[in-house]
Amino acid sequence: MSLWFEDYSALHVLFEQWRQAGVQDLAVWLAEDASRVKACAAAMRVVRVNRQTLAMYGAQSTEELMARLGDVVRDDSMAGFASELVQLWQGHGAFHSVSVNYTLDGRRLDISLKGLVLPDRERPWDQVLVMLEDVTELQDARRLAQANERFARELFGQAPVSLWVEDFSQIKVLLDEVRVGGITDFRTFLDVHPEFVRRCQAEIRVLDVNDHTLQQFSASSRAELLGRLADVFQDEMYESFAEQLNDLWHGRLFQQREVRNRNLDGELLYMHMQLSVFPGHENDWSMVLVALTDITARKKAEAYLEYLGQHDVLTKLKNRSFYTDEIDRLLRKRVKPISCISLDLNDLKESNDAGGHAAGDSLLRRMGEVLAKAVDPPASVARIGGDEFMILLPGVDLQGAQAVVDDIHRLMALNNQFYGGLPLSVSIGTATAEQSGDLAKALHVADLEMYRNKRLHHAHRQAGTS
Structure with a gap:
């Protein structure tokens, strides 16, 4: 499949400017002036493409393809492109269209395009994955x-x-x-x-x-x-x-x-x-x-795109985007009780300082292995920050949550026996929302308990080195 990794952050800025200027119906706005569609195209930056893309368009290198994008996307491509823009304007995290491109030697390509806005890295829409399928023969x-x-x-x-x-x-x-x-x-x-x-x-x-x-x-x-x-x-x-x-x-x-x-x-x-x-x-x-x-x-490829949208690539756990959606789902379903476990991996900075980021990444992967084994559906575990994890346990009371915590400690002990180097250590906080409306408070309580345990860990560590 032809895959394009692109940066739409400048397009996001342009859209915000248009909204502030009072634009409501983007389709009408674009139809009034063809230069506006071209302005959107100019705001999109291609970061990289895969080798199948070069083969599909007859390009010798990524640089050649980027330099000749004007030969690939012509006037008869604009209708499909405008449709994609309208979908993004309407807040869809994914978009699709059927359009026309051209190879570098001028051959027409009928394409089926699907895109997915991945979780933002630094700016809104700075990671967009676009998949093109050549449907010319059909x-x-x-x-x-x-x-x-x-x-x-x-x-x-x-x-x-x-x-x-x-x-x-x-x-x-x-x-x-x-x-x-x-x-x-x-x-x-x-x-x-x-x-x-x-x-x-x-x-x-x-x-x-x-x-x-x-x-x-x-x-x-x-x-x-x-x-x-x-x-x-x-x-x-x-x-x-x-x-x-x-x-x-x-x-x-x-x-x-x-x-x-x-x-x-x-x-x-x-x-x-x-x-x-x-x-x-x-x-x-x-x-x-x-x-x-x-x-x-x-x-x-679509399944992989969906996986990328909901998983943390390093630990193989769910990511923050999934975690946010799961909280909304539990609130809509009015599940009760809901227990939550807040976890923060200890000594990650020290591991990075001593062995570089590879050592820290190894610790995170090991933590992912432990948490994946400790949690079974319908419970879920997500990496929500650099060294922060959160477990959601729908239908589980505080006693059940403590049993999960005990399993985590047991699995960490086994993991530390198997791996050499810095042992896994984690600060944990636990809380239970008896009613679904109390979930936000329970999450906050679990975080506070985790941070208290984090401070105790650092205090004991400093006492041991003084």
């Missing part, structure tokens, strides 16, 4: 099919996406029978009668598939694939197929959604599916075209 295939139906058969055979021609006529018969039977709320009907979904699924008749489908589903021949459709359409397909049926019930003969299938080797595939009833077959659904684009790599 878009070219669609344009060709729409432009000239005479090329449909050749396109079907050579298309770089998985294409299926299917017969849904028996499914239409079944839906018509249900409608005649007086059913009006079809979604509820499907919820009450899951066997109907299975029955419709069994009535799909595959008429043909293209060569790319055989490759994508690890089939040696059409006969093998069609003979093993039960291995492809497993339980992962049930929910999405029920949604397809509901759309067909309401007359939506063109659909697109993400689905999950399996190839004949049993591997899970994430697909972007487009379903359309062929023109002239709207009355019987006897010819349906299904196009499947493998988005497994994209889904893995």
Whole structure:
């Protein structure tokens, strides 16, 4: 995947200036003057890109790509870019668009863009991760099919996406029978009668598939694939197929959604599916075209982006962003009681002074190992600062919290036996909110107790060296 790590902090400043100037509808504001979109583009700084990006755009180096961004993003890219800006303006932490870029040798690229604003490092929006997917082949295939139906058969055979021609006529018969039977709320009907979904699924008749489908589903021949459709359409397909049926019930003969299938080797595939009833077959659904684009790599990249947004990379624990969201969630759910444990790693500065940051990072990773083993869901533990951690224990009283503290001390002792060097030591404070509305106070009490223990630790340490 093409990944761009960018700094949007100057764009954030520009947005704030516009807000102060009274701008409310950014879409209208940008449409009034094209130079405003270009001003936004100029406020965005690319920090680095991965090697796949250089290969996608035909650049020899990052420096060459950065120097020629004007060749990559042209006037016909502005509509998609403006859509991204509006999403950011509206406060979304993630944004997406479909747009057009160009390679350095002038070739057009249709791209699907997704971005995620990572937790701020120094300034708002100073860390933005952007993922680009080249969907040129899929878009070219669609344009060709729409432009000239005479090329449909050749396109079907050579298309770089998985294409299926299917017969849904028996499914239409079944839906018509249900409608005649007086059913009006079809979604509820499907919820009450899951066997109907299975029955419709069994009535799909595959008429043909293209060569790319055989490759994508690890089939040696059409006969093998069609003979093993039960291995492809497993339980992962049930929910999405029920949604397809509901759309067909309401007359939506063109659909697109993400689905999950399996190839004949049993591997899970994430697909972007487009379903359309062929023109002239709207009355019987006897010819349906299904196009499947493998988005497994994209889904893995999205999962990684989500992981980055909620985890501390060094300790593998949750980060402060997750911690803040979790507090809000617990307050909304009115969970009670909630115990909290505030922890501060002792002697981190001394470790850094003696062995450099690598030594301090080692201590933090070890602390992460201990806390990850001591806490199980629905409890959570997050690194909320340099050497500060917080454990949230929903539904756990003070006695239960003390049991977690005892486990932490036990696991630290084992960890110190295994690792040489400076031993793990931590200052801990504990408190319990009997009512969810008392959580803020409990967090404060836990912090105060932790800081008292921190001062005692330093006092004992100084006494031992004097």
